[in-house]
Amino acid sequence: xxxxxxxxxxxxxxxxxxxxxxxxxxxxxxxxxWYRQDPGMGLRLIHYSVGAGITDxxxxxxxxxxxxxxxxxxxxxxxxxxxxQTSVYFCASSYQPSSTDTQYxxxxxxxxVL
Amino acid sequence: DAKTTQPPSMDCAxxxxxNLPCNHSTISGNEYVYWYRQIHSQGxxxxxxxxxxxxxxxxxxLIITEDRKSSTLILPHAxxxxxxxxxxxxxxxxxxxDMRxxxxxxxxVKx
Numbered sequence: 111x112x113x114x115x116x117x118x119x120x121x122x123x124x125x126x127x128x129x130x131x132x133x134x135x136x137x138x139x140x141x142x143x144w145y146r147q148d149p150g151m152g153l154r155l156i157h158y159s160v161g162a163g164i165t166d167x168x169x170x171x172x173x174x175x176x177x178x179x180x181x182x183x184x185x186x187x188x189x190x191x192x193x194x195q196t197s198v199y200f201c202a203s204s205y206q207p208s209s210t211d212t213q214y215x216x217x218x219x220x221x222x223v224l
Numbered sequence: 225d226a227k228t229t230q231p232p233s234m235d236c237a238x239x240x241x242x243n244l245p246c247n248h249s250t251i252s253g254n255e256y257v258y259w260y261r262q263i264h265s266q267g268x269x270x271x272x273x274x275x276x277x278x279x280x281x282x283x284x285x286l287i288i289t290e291d292r293k294s295s296t297l298i299l300p301h302a303x304x305x306x307x308x309x310x311x312x313x314x315x316x317x318x319x320x321x322d323m324r325x326x327x328x329x330x331x332x333v334k335x
Contacts, residue, residue: 152311152325153268200267215267
């Protein structure tokens, strides 16, 4: 298994540009989520999904959209990038949305918005 | 806000046990204690979790106090590769979305 994969690894955007961060998992996990991590801080939950067709907001959802058309993929869209969205973005997945289930994290996407 | 308090940094000598404390004084009966670590800006890696009993796996041991208000992660024989930021997280057993990371403890293992 490849586990959780994320693309791109690095991205530079200009203010106002849009882009999609890709996340995929091949473990047949129902639960997927997106976090952002700012320098020197812990991770903050942006959006999550408990299964295909179901998404919901996390702690810091503003400026981001998600969709979950398949079990495997959970893309994160920035509609109009802002410098405040400069961060490292991590995607995670787990088999079920239960706290007894371990979350597996991808390698991250390092985004800079100029 | 994270529901846990951890020291910002700790040092440990290579080969010695690393004991990382965590306070979670407001923990409820439905909440587990989880530990993750993050090595060099990679994605966080699961270490161990527990509810109220002490737990041990191939990576570490987790000691939870009887009142569950604090816990200690023990790396029995720390190596240089254990240098990382360690996160203590309290999670509701019925809500996977409540996994709030604080700033963690930066553990530096020194030769």
